[in-house]
Amino acid sequence: MPTITTPNTGIELFYEDHGDPAHETILLIMGLGAQMTLWPDELVAALVGHGFRVIRYDNRDIGLSQKFEGAKAPSPAWQVIRKKIGWPAKVPYKLEAMADDAVGLMTALEIGKAHVVGASMGGMIAQLVGINHPERLLSLTSIMSTTGNGSLPMADKSAMEALVAPLKSLDEEDLVAHGLNIARNIGSPGYPPDPERARERTLKSVRRSVYPPGLPRQLAAIIDDGCRRSRLASVTAPTLVLHGEGDPLVKLEGGQDTAKHIPGAKLVTIPGWGHDLPPELIELLAGHVAEHARSVSVRAREPA
Template structure:
């Protein structure tokens, strides 16, 4: 798998499809490696005529790790934000957006369709703000504006997301990963046990780095409410969201679409906070249609 220097760090990425085809940049979410974008979805986008680039965010997978850099705790960060202070964090969501822009520059890509899921959606939103000249379209997938007044996650979904596994033994990590996937996943599209276990074990064997998500969570909390920023965006935008998402409820998708001028939204019943194989074609078609409607 190739790597490159971008925005001052090393980024591992994958580049599929015709290099002359319109590019799509896939940005993954909190604590998740780029491999959480299913191969089937990447292939479906390539088949629809796109060059698809996915990459590991900083502090996860095979990209640069900020070893030893401490982040403030969630409680302290949340209180500071509510009091109107800007907490000092190791890096910001904006910095993570700059990583994606740096990767495009390293690949000699001037502009791309930007697609982000969950925290990756937050990064994609910041990308569209900070790098409008590099953004053809924006697709925000089961993400949010960051408005703390919106419907909260289900208690069990948030708990499992921030809970640390009992040990770093492979089997323990696999069981923990399966529990997370089952808790936040799609009630209408339950992943087969064998596939879920195989993918989870492959992710564990590829990379385990518990420190990274602590700094990523700090970046999320410190980014705050992006509503006013989103209201200033001038980019064709599609919002995709599951109607049964236990982690980022569908209300967050509606708020995102309402904030961005001219944004379209597509919600899907039974879809939670994952990317089920049963929805690959529907999601790929929606992303491709949106991109092509903007001339990409």
């Protein structure tokens, strides 16, 4: 089983390594409560086909990576209230520690620099890699993510309710129904999923791993990190921001705000795209990520 312990944070992470190790690396970081397999195999294959080594991994507290058994997360409402009055809540771990995990994985795999690509919470983690570890980035791509600015438009009620809804039980059918409900409520309005394919993918995910306690702890880390606007001004890595114009969970304004506060960032928005990675957009998204990474590599080779 491909697990590795990060030398800096001491966390055991499960990962997959695809493509030629001699090629430049794209490191994929997934979002809140999501296993690395939410990065579609087709997207990984497309990026490998573009000439990159591609690594995806389970964040701490999810999938097959190390869990924080017994650690208590404050309720989101109480945490927000305390933050507003300047009394930070105690959280099991920081979002910055999750960024340190990503860098630690690179170190353990002897990767000096990588093109770091994050989706949703993974985009926030990628941003923090750019803020705290600029020397480890070739480029940064923030997908369907945000700055943490509290004044931005909130998620659609149905999307947030589906994401944080309590599980009816741990029976397989209830878990699949729960996953499909999330997918329906956060998915792309322009690219509705094929029901059979969606059920097959959700069932596969459920059978790989189910760990409900991880989500509230990861959510606590997001809330604790707060607004990154001022910190994003220090990002020096060439940055691409990808966002769906129909995203019901992290509104388009989140992507726009991210691009606005990272110097020189390029923003690409896609009509009909929500908070998922539909098969119809795989080639387009892989093309954007690969083109961005290649443009950075070309510029680095040009004489001063």
